[in-house]
Amino acid sequence: MARMEMLREAERLRAAIQYGEFRQVPLRDAHGLDYTKSLREVEPRSVLEAVIRHFTDSEKQRRERQEIGDIGREQLRRAKAQSMRARDYSVVLDNIAADHFRAAGVQPGQIAPELDEKQIATLREFAEKQPLLSGARREFTEAARQGERGLQEREAAVVRTSQEVHTHDVGVRTREQSPSQTTTATSRSDRDAFSRGR
DSSP states (O other): OHHHHHHHHHHHHHHHHHSGGGSEEEEEOTTSOEEEEEHHHHSOSSHHHHHHHHHHOOHHHHHHHHHHHHHHHHHHHHHHHHHHHHHHHHHHHHHHHHHHHHHHTOOGGGSOOOOOHHHHHHHHHHHHHSOTTOHHHHHHHHHHHHHHHHHHHHHHHHHHHHHHHHHHHHHHHHHHHHHHHHHHHHHHHHHHHHHHHO
């Protein structure tokens, strides 16, 4: 799951870099109404346009252009930070898992990941979005398959445990009832013998 999140954040960063100037930035006008504009809409497209707009743009237009540029740079900075955090988290978890595998003397593919149904569905969906022959697609498809197998094994173990507990309870109840019935019968026969003897 951490690796998938790392790849997602890397995709978001690539999109932020590639489409940064087309991204719509939320702004608020003097009347308090919200509107959006992209950096491409407000930035000059040529050197000549930049010179002309330097002299002709109003203070409001310059401020708007500056604000949109600042927001765009902040979004890019945030995307980079999130991508780096996701990458670092994935690397740390990989190292921890490798230490556990080494200590247990098993290969990573031998241990089924403990995933719930929602996580398995998320992995499958992510795998399907990857290129057809990519290693990531195979990796996440296999992880989803292993996670599903592990989930089925855990559910089967829970069912077996509940059946064993139920069988054990029935056996205990049967053993508990038998001595009490014997004791009751014995005490009645003793009472009858005592009353006859008087």
